[in-house]
Amino acid sequence: MTVHQDLRRPDASTDAVPDSDETTRRPGTTAEWWRSAVIYQIYPRSFSDSSGDGIGDLPGITARLGALDALGVDAIWLSPFMTSPQKDAGYDVTDYCDVDPIFGTLSDFDALLARAHSLGIRVIVDLVPNHSSDQHEWFQQALTAAPGSPERARYIFREGKGPEGQEPPNNWQSIFGGPAWTRITEADGTPGQWYLHLFDSSQPDFDWSQEEVKQEFRRILRFWLDRGVDGFRVDVAHGLVKDQDFPDYTPDADAASMGGEATPAPYFEQSAVHEVYRDWRLVLEEYAGDRALCGEAWVSSVEKAALWVRPDEMHQTFNFQYLEASWDAQQLRGVINDSLRAFNAVGAPSTWVLSNHDVVRHATRLALTGENPQGTGIGPDYPGLPDRETGLARARAATALMLALPGSAYIYQGEELGLDEVHDLPDEARQDPTWFRTAGERYGRDGCRVPLPWAADADDFGFTAGGTPWLPQPERWRGLARDVQQADPDSTLSLYRRMLSLRSEHDLGLGELNWLGGRSEHVLMFSNQDVVVLANTGTSSVPLPTGHEVLLASSALEGDQVPGDCTVWLRRHAG
Missing domain, CATH: 3.20.20.80 (Glycosidases)
Known part of the structure; x- marks a missing residue:
């Protein structure tokens, strides 16, 4: 990998210029x-x-x-x-x-x-x-409580469809595959209500319309915030x-x-x-x-x-x-x-x-x-x-x-x-x-x-x-x-170490992006602070711009050419 290399070349393409109509600026911010x-x-x-x-x-x-x-x-x-x-x-x-x-x-x-x-x-x-685990104390309480109880209200329980409630409340499917509803057996042994789980059946969804759920998560937030x-x-x-x-x-x-x-x-x-x-x-x-x-x-x-x-x-x-x-x-x-x-x-x-x-x-x-x-x-x-x-x-x-x-x-x-x-x-x-x-x-x-x-x-x-x-x-x-x-x-x-070091050194996270034009349709080129970035997503090499020093390259450069699937960070030489 070539680093900090002087790449002035008399036959290189001219320095890129900003696409002024596509300059994206950040608003004034504090630096949280x-x-x-x-x-x-x-x-x-x-x-x-x-x-x-x-x-x-x-x-x-x-x-x-x-x-x-x-x-x-x-x-x-x-x-x-x-x-x-x-x-x-x-x-x-x-x-x-x-x-x-x-x-x-x-x-x-x-x-x-x-x-x-x-x-x-x-x-x-x-x-x-x-959602919580189905082993959560709240859900275990819900399983033994009656339909319509405060314990069930913490989760999304609904009656099933059909004459005996044998069908799910709707046709929603789990993110993990299969139905998003599971029917429980009531405390007396009879088939009961259905509960919603967008993920696995062991992950019942909370009912966020309930104030008790909101209060509980405020408590949880404060528990970890108090720890730092x-x-x-x-x-x-x-x-x-x-x-x-x-x-x-x-x-x-x-x-x-x-x-x-x-x-x-x-x-x-x-x-x-x-x-x-x-x-x-x-x-x-x-x-x-x-x-x-x-x-x-x-x-x-x-x-x-x-x-x-x-x-x-x-x-x-x-x-x-x-x-x-x-x-x-x-x-x-x-x-x-x-x-x-x-x-x-x-x-x-x-x-x-x-x-x-x-x-x-x-x-x-x-x-x-x-x-x-x-x-x-x-x-x-x-x-x-x-x-x-x-x-x-x-x-x-x-x-x-x-x-x-x-x-x-x-x-x-x-x-x-x-x-x-x-x-x-x-x-x-x-x-x-x-x-x-x-x-x-x-x-x-x-x-x-x-x-x-x-x-x-x-x-x-x-x-x-x-x-x-x-x-x-x-x-x-x-x-x-x-x-x-x-x-x-x-x-x-x-x-990665080099990228994170330079990102911090040049304060790129709080910079602004200015697109630079005049390159192949497979190339992205922009400036951020005093760094110029060229990313070649194509398969053919493209020339480096003149008057720049290479700060890092994601793969080995081919002389003064940037190969395909390569991104280069550069800094313009003064003068």
Whole structure:
């Protein structure tokens, strides 16, 4: 990789000039940390296991925080670690104010928080307010209470259709496959009411029209804020409130499982959900410092996503339109323009993201040639598996583009190592509820959740202290282990460290984007602060601009040419 190279060439193309009609400026803001932060998502069960049971834990995270400090992230987001039967990897909670024993204790959490803060790393915790576990005390009380009781009112119970109530209240389907309603047996042994679960049957949905539910989550927020957390990532932030008429609804055949249709499903994007977050914002503002809410809201446009981050609601919402964009210059330019315009209009940063625990890792996804609906996953029989070299080149280039954009950005654990999707897990190892609820028709999300490789020559690549990892790691990851990459200046890990360092040095997160024209239709080129970024999404090389110094390149340059699937950061020479 060529770094800090003088690239003046007498035969090069002329310096690019701004496309003045497409300059996207940020509004005047104060510099709250969440406006420009790079936040690293930790999936606790797959990060680092200190206990030897094959499942990652909080002490394991604490012991590895030095690696994230060296990487240069500003904050971490911890996926669920609260008490749970783990039927959906912790997204089925029984106690929102305690730590599940497989991850440790509240004291372990406090130690993690203290260590992170000592390193200047903020901590965001995952909150799951749409549903609880069916083992939650409230739901167990509901099962033994009578229809119409206050205990049942906390969840969505309805009478069934048909002369004996034997049919579900409507035709809604679970996100994980199969019906979204399950019938209970009443205390006297007779068939009873049905309860709603947008996800697994072990995850009953709360009824957010009930004041008791609202009060309980205010208590939960304050519990973690009192311990010192810096914010919350809110699971299914668009799904808490349902259309109270409960009409039948059939999604479009090609609709993503988590929403995003132009006409929202009656269980997503209901207007009353915004009142919940206005209420939560007031709770966060009771506390000193900049505490943040980030929403997982799968909606159909960035304009709709911006509704979640109006000044009195959340602070961030994931930019899933950007995540779902193809590696195509024109499509990316459109999404970036729309995003900055929409989020700037409400005074919020765009929050860029390329991978997380629910989608195929972008080192694989960006090179897929077949369809890949969100949440479906890919398996060994997927008809369009990519060349791994191409996938990694595009992933590095895409991340270099993302981290140069103004706003905040999220990194998913392992992407800094260039990890690909583990599509070839054996069937008997899979654990995602989607796999079971669809009888193997959909592979689900296990492939992006495989435990990390820390040391190439250690057992289980250093992930666990003697146990068997809860999902098997592929042998091909040996060469991607963190210890192998640390000393290699051309490794993906070294590239990420360089990008995060330069992003901070040049204050790119709080900059403004100015498009630069005069290039191929496969090229994106813009300036942000004093950095010029050129991303080549095509297959043919393009010349570097004159009068610039290369700060970093996502892959090796070809003399004075930028190859396909490569992004370069440059700085204009003075004079």
